[in-house]
Each structure stands twice: as structure tokens, then as C-alpha cells.
Amino acid sequence: MQVNMDTTVPEKIPFLRDPAKLAILYQLLTVIGVGLLSYYLIHNTLANLERQSISTGFDFLGKEASFEIGEKLMRYSAADSYGRALSIGFLNTLVVAFIGITLTVIFGTVLGIARLSKNWLMARLAAIYIEVFQDIPILLQLFFWYAFFYEILPAPQKALGLMPGVFLCNRGLIFGVPYWHVAHLYAAAAFGLACLLIFFIRTWAAKRQAASGRIFPVMKVAIALFVGLPLLAWWLTGAPATMNVPRLSGFNFKGGVTISPEFTALLLGLVLYTSAFVAEVVRAGIQSVGKGQREAALTIGLKPGQVLNLVILPQALRVIVPPLTSQMLNLTKNSSLAVAIGYPDFVSVAGTTINQTGQAIEGVALIMFVYLAFSLSTSAFMNWYNKKIAIVER
Amino acid sequence: MATMELTKPQKVADAIKPPVTSIGIIGWMRVNLFDGWFNSILSLIVLYLLSMTLPSFIKWAFINSSWFTTSDQCKAGSGACWSVITANIRFITFGFYPHQLQWRPLLAMIILVLLLFFSQNRKHWRKSLAYAWLLGLFSMGLLLKGGLGLEVVDSDNWGGLPLTLLLSVFGLTAAYPIGVMLALGRQSRMPIIKSFSVVYIELIRGVPLISMLFMSSVVFPLFLPEGVTLNKILRAQVAIILFTAAYIAEVVRGGLQGMNKGQYEAAESLGLNYFQAMRLIILPQALKIVIPPSMGILISAFKDTSLVVIIALYDLLKTTQTTLSDPKWMGFSAEAYFFVALVYFVCCYAMSNYSRRLEKELDTGH
Structure with missing residues (x-):
């Protein structure tokens, strides 16, 4: 008796029921579909470009731009090339994004903490702020601040004095700065030195604590170094204290630094809008750490500062950082709305370039490429950070 | 009977009222606004700022404001000029849509609001609701665009x-x-x-x-x-x-x-x-x-x-x-x-x- 179990030929699976073969078929169909679509679009585009006699390629970057840019960090004139104009725009985007993100993180964190405050008034006000500013489109807020500068604020003669030396008027935000002196350079160098020193002290203190259990007051020493060293350097090199204070002369201010209404409006809009989202992120992060954690930390005798530093923050940050980065990215992307209020950011300069040269595809591709580079580098950083802080399961 | 009476307290102790500072408005304020020196200072600062801004805002927005005036009367006044909205409400709402046909987008919006309102109750989430939405979206498009006897409005x-x-x-x-x-x-x-x-x-x-x-x-x-x-x-x-x-x-x-x-x-x-x-x-x-x-x-x-x-x-x-x-x-x-x-x-x-x-x-x- 032979039960021929092993040698039975497996039943042949019909083609339409075999997942492996179907997978190949589907993918083939997708490739053909996408290929045909792109062929169709490219064919049309090439025909259209030829008909309108527009040349393709990035040669236009070398041509003379012949438009002025109001705000620039590098030397630029209308005689310079489109390439240079675009890099000015790129730098402007970077500046807005950098300052905006810094201010947003600070203000958003304060708001988020205020939202959880035991003070009823503070918590209510923060909640109202968050709800209102989240629900109004960012573009509308930008238009509002722009109008605020040009319609509501007074002329320089009647400028609002916010603080001594700081003025707000329809020419922008004007404030005093110290005159250039070599002492500032030394102070900056001392600040760098302080950073380096603190890094070494931290490593040393961690090692010593691991070896002997003795705790070194790193935080206090760090603050002392951060403040003390630059001050000392500044004082030793002559302690220059003269300020370049803005003064009204004729119809405008002389001296000081003027930040244009466009830039200030853009920054205000972006910071106030994104802070509302950041506040929610911070609130969720703080609330994610269980009450028991704080109580347990206090029970084993940690001081309130240590509880925050060693127990709450490491856990809250794990929740906060990923959505926080996406908010920073949102701010960077939203900074492209500068085009609507006339601040020359990358999109705005690229838009002008498209209008003048007709190189629409290249221009839009450049815009997309720049923002993609921002977001891809951010997500690369995020992946690195997530790996670094991920909970190590034991 | 006797045991029952024993368990029953002979005299109800007088309930002592909580001190006046821990109940009512004062107690609420103590807990929520003036809990510790930090919160007290914070509350005072916030209240000060509110008292500086809110009255003048209310005065601007409501008391001195003009609602249904011409622009010249607005410019003469000192408050908010809401007339800019009321005088131009039709243009702001409907843009360049032909004036005598503006009931159509209005009706379309009403259909949308009704549909949204109806859909928010989860009891109504049935297949028929999906058809209602399809029909609604179609009729909204028809109302905006025209056709089928309605005058066509260019998009x-x-x-x-x-x-x-x-x-x-x-x-x-x-x-x-x-x-x-x-x-x-x-x-x-x-x-x-x-x-x-x-x-x-x-x-x-x-x-x-x-x-x-x-x-x-x-x-x-x-x-x-x-x-x-x-x-x-x-x-x-x-x-x-x-x-x-x-x-x-x-x-x-x-x-x-x-x-x-x-x-x-x-x-x-x-x-x-x-x-x-x-x-x-x-x-x-x-x-x-x-x-x-x-x-x-x-x-x-x-x-x-x-x-x-x-x-x-x-x-x-x-x-x-x-x-x-x-x-x-x-x-x-x-x-x-x-x-x-x-x-x-x-x-x-x-x-x-x-x-x-x-x-x-x-x-x-x-």
C-alpha cells in the first residue's frame, strides 16, 4: 500500500488566482500606465514649448536679471544674473525660517506651558489664543499684519516707542545697536570658548558621577560661564558702550537698524500662527508624562529641577520633537507666502524669474527642489534623532 | 425600637460652614488666580494688560463704530467702520457672479450647510446619505454652472x-x-x-x-x-x-x-x-x-x-x-x-x- 503523499503534483493554480503572478501583472500595468501618461505629458509639453519658441534648460540662470530686490544679504544689483537673484531669495528664505523657528519654539513653549497653568486666567487666555490663531488662515494673518504696518501704524514722526531706542512705525521696526568695536569680536570668541568648556565639563562631570556618585553642579557653572566669559572679554577689551541709536531726522529715522514692514509682518504672521500649533504639541508632550513619574521622582528625593531635567523632559521630548519638527517644516513652507506681501523670498524671486523668462517648468522645478531639500534633510535629521532617543528595551 | 433609637444620633452636630475665604467667588479666586505669589503677580499683570486693551477695543469695535453708513461718514467717525462689510457684502460673498443670479450660489451653500448639518448625526450614516451627498454635490455644481434650463454662468x-x-x-x-x-x-x-x-x-x-x-x-x-x-x-x-x-x-x-x-x-x-x-x-x-x-x-x-x-x-x-x-x-x-x-x-x-x-x-x- 502506497500512500503517495509527497509526490502529488500540486494543483496548478489558475493564473488569475496566483498572487505572485498577479503582482507582476499589476506592477507591469502600473509602469506602462505611468510611462504612457508621462510620455503624453512630455510630448505635449515639448510641442507647446516649440510652438511658443521657449528654449528648455537652465541657461537662463546666467542671464542678466534686470530687476531689483529690496532686501538682500549679499551685494546684488539689477545687472546681476538670475542665478544670483535666486540665491539672494534663497538666503532670505533661510533667514526668515531660522529666526521664525527660533521665536516660534520659544513663544510656543511658553504658550503651551501657560495653557496648562494652574492660573485660570492664564490658561483660558492661552486656550483662546491657540484656538483663534489656529483657525485663521496664515495668508489672512499675513495680510492683516501687512495692513497693520501700512495703514494702522503712524508715520515715523509719530512712531510708537516700545522701549527706549525701539520704535514701531509704518517704515518698519527700528532699534538701536552698539557701534562696531573689536570688543564684540572678543566677546563672541569668549562665548564660543564657553560652549567648548561646558561641553568638556559636562563629559567630565558625567564620568565622575558614574565613578564616584558625586554630583557636580553643571547647570550653575554653565550659566556662569555663558554670561561671565563674554562679559569679561568685553570688559577687558575696553567695554565699549556707545549705541547707534535711531534718531528722527526729517521724515525718517537715521541710525540704528531698520527691519522692513514686509519682513516684520511675515515674521509676525508666521510666528503667531505656528506658535499656536507648537503650543498644542508642547502641551501634549507634557501631559504624556504620567503624574506618577513626577511623584515617584519626588519620592526618591530628587529636587524639582532634577525632576524636570532627569525625569520629565527626557520623556516629554520624545513625544514633542517629531511633531515639533513637522511644525518647523510647516513654518519654512509657509514662509513661501512671502510672495503675497512682497518680501523677496525664494518663491517670490523665482516667480518674477518665471514671469520675465517664461521658463515656467524650470522655475517651478527649482522651487520644488529647494523645499524638497529642506524637508528631506529635516526628515533625515528626524530619523537620526528618533534612533538616538528611542526607548532602549531591556 | 430602643436599639434603633440608640443608633440614631440624639443631636445633629451643627455643620460648621467653611470659611468664607475658601468658598464662593473669593475661594474660587484664591484657588485659581492667587495661588501663591507667582500666580498672584501673573494674574495682576494679565488683569492690568486686559484692562488696558479691552475697553479701548470694545469702544472701537462696538461703541464708536459705524455699521450702515457711507464711507465718508465712516472716515469722519473714530470707531470701527463695519460699513465696509455691510455695504459690500454681496460682492465679498459672491464675487463677480451675475447680480440677479446670486440666489443660485446662495441656494448651493444652503444645500451644503443642510447636508453637513444632517451628516453630523452618526445615526444618519447610511448608504442613502452617500447618495444624498452625491446628489447634493451634483446639484450644487449645477446651480453654480447652470444648464438644464438654468442660465449658464461662466466659471x-x-x-x-x-x-x-x-x-x-x-x-x-x-x-x-x-x-x-x-x-x-x-x-x-x-x-x-x-x-x-x-x-x-x-x-x-x-x-x-x-x-x-x-x-x-x-x-x-x-x-x-x-x-x-x-x-x-x-x-x-x-x-x-x-x-x-x-x-x-x-x-x-x-x-x-x-x-x-x-x-x-x-x-x-x-x-x-x-x-x-x-x-x-x-x-x-x-x-x-x-x-x-x-x-x-x-x-x-x-x-x-x-x-x-x-x-x-x-x-x-x-x-x-x-x-x-x-x-x-x-x-x-x-x-x-x-x-x-x-x-x-x-x-x-x-x-x-x-x-x-x-x-x-x-x-x-x-
Whole structure:
């Protein structure tokens, strides 16, 4: 008796029921579909470009731009090339994004903490702020601040004095700065030195604590170094204290630094809008750490500062950082709305370039490429950070 | 009897009232406003700031304001000039839509509001509601566009609030199926389909909407064969759909990942093929999970439609700006923008409140 179990030929699976073969078929169909679509679009585009006699390629970057840019960090004139104009725009985007993100993180964190405050008034006000500013489109807020500068604020003669030396008027935000002196350079160098020193002290203190259990007051020493060293350097090199204070002369201010209404409006809009989202992120992060954690930390005798530093923050940050980065990215992307209020950011300069040269595809591709580079580098950083802080399961 | 009387207290102790400082308004204030020196100082600062700003704001917005006046009377007054809204309300709301036909977009908006209102009750979530929506969307389109006996209105004349609603509601409706397909593609085991989906989603999510709108206004025309033109609104709508789909895909992917693995395995062990498993088992559950985050996308799509201002479509924000560029009404930006902000705020707040409620209701705890 032979039960021929092993040698039975497996039943042949019909083609339409075999997942492996179907997978190949589907993918083939997708490739053909996408290929045909792109062929169709490219064919049309090439025909259209030829008909309108527009040349393709990035040669236009070398041509003379012949438009002025109001705000620039590098030397630029209308005689310079489109390439240079675009890099000015790129730098402007970077500046807005950098300052905006810094201010947003600070203000958003304060708001988020205020939202959880035991003070009823503070918590209510923060909640109202968050709800209102989240629900109004960012573009509308930008238009509002722009109008605020040009319609509501007074002329320089009647400028609002916010603080001594700081003025707000329809020419922008004007404030005093110290005159250039070599002492500032030394102070900056001392600040760098302080950073380096603190890094070494931290490593040393961690090692010593691991070896002997003795705790070194790193935080206090760090603050002392951060403040003390630059001050000392500044004082030793002559302690220059003269300020370049803005003064009204004729119809405008002389001296000081003027930040244009466009830039200030853009920054205000972006910071106030994104802070509302950041506040929610911070609130969720703080609330994610269980009450028991704080109580347990206090029970084993940690001081309130240590509880925050060693127990709450490491856990809250794990929740906060990923959505926080996406908010920073949102701010960077939203900074492209500068085009609507006339601040020359990358999109705005690229838009002008498209209008003048007709190189629409290249221009839009450049815009997309720049923002993609921002977001891809951010997500690369995020992946690195997530790996670094991920909970190590034991 | 006697034991009963023993257990009963002979004399009820006088209840001592809590001190007056820990109950009522004073107690509430002590706990919530003046709890410790830090909170007390904070409260005083906030109260001071409020007392400095609020009265003058109320005076500007309500007491000294003019509501139904001409622009000259407004300029003579010292308060807010809400007349800029009341005098131009029809243009702000409907843009260049022919004056005598403006009942049509109004009716379309009423249909939309009624549909939304009806759909918010989960008891009404049946198949018939989906048909009602299809019918509703169709009739809204018909009312705006004309045809079937109604006078045709060229889409260049569409504007104002109906345009804003059209772009966001149609945008989300059309983007949803694409987003679901992209999400499934991203979760797929087939490498080519997966990589196409990932590239599309990450590409779109990495660029600002404004670049897509630029593309719609300057690059889309190049994609079309000679002689074929798409109007501006449709092109912007396509850009918004392509953009929103990527975000929906990520939300739906969250739902797919949140599903228990056993559901997939159970579906397979029943012998269902991929499409059956998705249609009958996975998607109905996954899409339920992602209803609240989808509301979030609707809210941001609604806010984001305001960006069409930049490619010169006459949405609510643009009609307001056009009104403000009229020399008669120049200089009343604050009032006009306050009004538009209020419209957006009311809509978004209602939606986000509803989504929070829904989240609680749908949370079945597993």
C-alpha cells in the first residue's frame, strides 16, 4: 500500500488566482500606465514649448536679471544674473525660517506651558489664543499684519516707542545697536570658548558621577560661564558702550537698524500662527508624562529641577520633537507666502524669474527642489534623532 | 425600637460652614488666580494688560463704530467702520457672479450647510446619505454652472465664499479615493507600486501648496495638447486635489497601520483575495479610525484654499481685498480682515469641535 503523499503534483493554480503572478501583472500595468501618461505629458509639453519658441534648460540662470530686490544679504544689483537673484531669495528664505523657528519654539513653549497653568486666567487666555490663531488662515494673518504696518501704524514722526531706542512705525521696526568695536569680536570668541568648556565639563562631570556618585553642579557653572566669559572679554577689551541709536531726522529715522514692514509682518504672521500649533504639541508632550513619574521622582528625593531635567523632559521630548519638527517644516513652507506681501523670498524671486523668462517648468522645478531639500534633510535629521532617543528595551 | 433609637444620633452636630475665604467667588479666586505669589503677580499683570486693551477695543469695535453708513461718514467717525462689510457684502460673498443670479450660489451653500448639518448625526450614516451627498454635490455644481434650463454662468465669474467652499469640499471629496489608493500602494508588498506611492507622497508633502498652485497656473497649460484649455479654477482645483491626496494618504496609512495584524490574517485565511479583504474587512475599520484626523485635513484644506489669492482667483479673501482697493473703502483693512477671519474661524471652530466630539464617540476602547 502506497500512500503517495509527497509526490502529488500540486494543483496548478489558475493564473488569475496566483498572487505572485498577479503582482507582476499589476506592477507591469502600473509602469506602462505611468510611462504612457508621462510620455503624453512630455510630448505635449515639448510641442507647446516649440510652438511658443521657449528654449528648455537652465541657461537662463546666467542671464542678466534686470530687476531689483529690496532686501538682500549679499551685494546684488539689477545687472546681476538670475542665478544670483535666486540665491539672494534663497538666503532670505533661510533667514526668515531660522529666526521664525527660533521665536516660534520659544513663544510656543511658553504658550503651551501657560495653557496648562494652574492660573485660570492664564490658561483660558492661552486656550483662546491657540484656538483663534489656529483657525485663521496664515495668508489672512499675513495680510492683516501687512495692513497693520501700512495703514494702522503712524508715520515715523509719530512712531510708537516700545522701549527706549525701539520704535514701531509704518517704515518698519527700528532699534538701536552698539557701534562696531573689536570688543564684540572678543566677546563672541569668549562665548564660543564657553560652549567648548561646558561641553568638556559636562563629559567630565558625567564620568565622575558614574565613578564616584558625586554630583557636580553643571547647570550653575554653565550659566556662569555663558554670561561671565563674554562679559569679561568685553570688559577687558575696553567695554565699549556707545549705541547707534535711531534718531528722527526729517521724515525718517537715521541710525540704528531698520527691519522692513514686509519682513516684520511675515515674521509676525508666521510666528503667531505656528506658535499656536507648537503650543498644542508642547502641551501634549507634557501631559504624556504620567503624574506618577513626577511623584515617584519626588519620592526618591530628587529636587524639582532634577525632576524636570532627569525625569520629565527626557520623556516629554520624545513625544514633542517629531511633531515639533513637522511644525518647523510647516513654518519654512509657509514662509513661501512671502510672495503675497512682497518680501523677496525664494518663491517670490523665482516667480518674477518665471514671469520675465517664461521658463515656467524650470522655475517651478527649482522651487520644488529647494523645499524638497529642506524637508528631506529635516526628515533625515528626524530619523537620526528618533534612533538616538528611542526607548532602549531591556 | 430602643436599639434603633440608640443608633440614631440624639443631636445633629451643627455643620460648621467653611470659611468664607475658601468658598464662593473669593475661594474660587484664591484657588485659581492667587495661588501663591507667582500666580498672584501673573494674574495682576494679565488683569492690568486686559484692562488696558479691552475697553479701548470694545469702544472701537462696538461703541464708536459705524455699521450702515457711507464711507465718508465712516472716515469722519473714530470707531470701527463695519460699513465696509455691510455695504459690500454681496460682492465679498459672491464675487463677480451675475447680480440677479446670486440666489443660485446662495441656494448651493444652503444645500451644503443642510447636508453637513444632517451628516453630523452618526445615526444618519447610511448608504442613502452617500447618495444624498452625491446628489447634493451634483446639484450644487449645477446651480453654480447652470444648464438644464438654468442660465449658464461662466466659471470665470465664480467667486467669493462659494468658490472657497467649492475648492475645499470638492477638493477633499475627489482627493479621498486617490489618497486611499496611495495609502494602500504605500502599504503594498509590490516594490514598484510601493515606490511610486512613496515618491509621490513624499514629493508632494515636501513642497508648499503655493508651488503646486504656481504649477497649475503656469505649467499645467503646457501639459495639454494644442487647442485644449482648462480654466483657471479647474486647474487650481486639480492642484489642490493632488496636494490634499498626499496628506490623506498619510492619514489613511496611519489607520491601516493601526489595525490589528490578526484582521489581515483572518481575511486571508477566509480565502478572500486582496481586493475583497480590503473592501470588506480592512478599509471599513481603518477608515473609521481616521475620520477625526480626516476632519483635520478638511480644516487645513479649507484654510489653504485661501492661497488661490496668489494665482488671482477671486475667493473670499480676494474679493475682500478687491473691495479694499476701491478708493472709497481704502484704509479699512482691519475691519474687513476681522470679518473674513470671523468667517474662517466660525467654520474651522465648528469643524474642529465636531471632530473632537466624534473622536470621543468613536473611541470604542479597543
